[in-house]
Amino acid sequence: MRSGNYGHALADEDFSFNHDTGELTVDDARMLGVEDINACDNPGDTIADIVVQAELDAGEAGKEVVATIDGDFLRATDEGAESGSNYGAESQLVNMIASAVRWSMSTNTANTADIGLMNAGGLRADLFGGEITYAEAFEIQPFSGEDSFVTLKGSDFKDALERQWKEGSARPVAALGVSDNVSYTYDINRPIGDRVTSVTIDDAPLDPERDYVVAASLYLLSGNEGMTALTRGTAPAQTGIVDVQSTIGYLANNNVTPRTGQAQISITPSGEFNAGETITLDMAGLRYTQGDTATEVTVSLGEEIVSAPIDPQLGEAGFGEAGTATVSLDIPATLSGTQNLVVTTDTGTRISMPVEIVGAEQPAPQPAGSSVLGTGVLSGLLGIVVGILGMVGLVNWIDPSFIQQIQQQIFA
Numbered sequence: 001m002r003s004g005n006y007g008h009a010l011a012d013e014d015f016s017f018n019h020d021t022g023e024l025t026v027d028d029a030r031m032l033g034v035e036d037i038n039a040c041d042n043p044g045d046t047i048a049d050i051v052v053q054a055e056l057d058a059g060e061a062g063k064e065v066v067a068t069i070d071g072d073f074l075r076a077t078d079e080g081a082e083s084g085s086n087y088g089a090e091s092q093l094v095n096m097i098a099s100a101v102r103w104s105m106s107t108n109t110a111n112t113a114d115i116g117l118m119n120a121g122g123l124r125a126d127l128f129g130g131e132i133t134y135a136e137a138f139e140i141q142p143f144s145g146e147d148s149f150v151t152l153k154g155s156d157f158k159d160a161l162e163r164q165w166k167e168g169s170a171r172p173v174a175a176l177g178v179s180d181n182v183s184y185t186y187d188i189n190r191p192i193g194d195r196v197t198s199v200t201i202d203d204a205p206l207d208p209e210r211d212y213v214v215a216a217s218l219y220l221l222s223g224n225e226g227m228t229a230l231t232r233g234t235a236p237a238q239t240g241i242v243d244v245q246s247t248i249g250y251l252a253n254n255n256v257t258p259r260t261g262q263a264q265i266s267i268t269p270s271g272e273f274n275a276g277e278t279i280t281l282d283m284a285g286l287r288y289t290q291g292d293t294a295t296e297v298t299v300s301l302g303e304e305i306v307s308a309p310i311d312p313q314l315g316e317a318g319f320g321e322a323g324t325a326t327v328s329l330d331i332p333a334t335l336s337g338t339q340n341l342v343v344t345t346d347t348g349t350r351i352s353m354p355v356e357i358v359g360a361e362q363p364a365p366q367p368a369g370s371s372v373l374g375t376g377v378l379s380g381l382l383g384i385v386v387g388i389l390g391m392v393g394l395v396n397w398i399d400p401s402f403i404q405q406i407q408q409q410i411f412a
Helices: 034-039 045-062 092-108 134-140 154-162 243-253 372-391 400-411
Strands: 009-018 023-032 065-069 115-119 130-133 146-153 176-178 182-186 196-201 211-217 264-269 278-284 296-301 304-309 324-330 337-345 350-357
Touching (some): 045 134, 065 134, 065 243, 092 146, 092 176, 092 243, 130 134, 134 243, 146 154, 146 243, 154 196, 154 211, 264 337, 264 350, 278 296, 296 324
Parallel strands (some): 115 211, 182 264
Antiparallel strands (some): 009 023, 115 176, 146 211, 182 196, 264 278, 278 324, 296 304, 296 337
16 A cells, blocks of 8 residues: 555555454554665566556546646746746646636535635646646546535634745745635735735635635645644535546536636735825735736725836745735825725736725814804904994994804804
């Protein structure tokens, strides 16, 4: 049986079973390393015949065309490296597989999945446009792993996104692809565990207290790759649906095209969002590492809109900050409270991040009687009227209490 990971070891076990007592006894067990496995080059004739026939049958079955797609679905890469070398960045393929498992669980079970997830490290091949054979679909995820779903609190899903970044790991980021209805922002310069700044699902902000149905592979939902936050909800459902079935079903029954926009971007503000002041935003993750032509990013807040060119560099190996830009944004003085900062690119990215605007200082209220219509104009007019009446000799005909009442109304 397989042991370890990536076929690096096999477990060779001999055991016996007592039918009367129901007792299982392991008689011998040993681990076969890579060198031991490579030395096994003389299989028995019976086993060799089985393997040969299986390869022939698989070859024929693999030629079946299962779907036709437009556009290429590529994995993430590092600068100068092969496709799939970067497990820390989102890609068109990982997002598509996340959408596929969400569709599959919603279509083939009695539940409707709110979110689909896929780990970038679980992809083994790219998918190119045109006719797709069973062999090509299987090569993407050659594991026959079961897809499943759980119900989680929104706060647990956010925590799963936080756990993509690893402290002191050889792979600093284990990126998660998300289904097409999900996007989020983060700040790569904040501490690990506190980087995700907003999450949007179906155009609505994530509710930390709401229950969400999350679809993914059983491997991921079991807490592998450090995703223990995904184990805090219900137990994964036993669906019996394997990953290649989800992918083929999704491609065959939907008009699937690559997601041209990003699902996640990093936004680092220079300070607080103060009304009437200018803020600088450093943005990253504005492009996929392959197959992306984005050249310009646009940021809007209220009526203020500003654009900037995108630097297409892929950034540090193993991370997801390909495509960077910096903008200086003048925050309208009339804004206050929660407002939506919207980031778009010329290839389709559209991500909204709620920000809290500190309102501009308002003039101090004037004391009673100090307004223009108080001690100013009306008081002066009253003095003029009284003076005129005095000159014509009529002031003595006016009751003094009447003058006092007018003055009290003016200075009230």
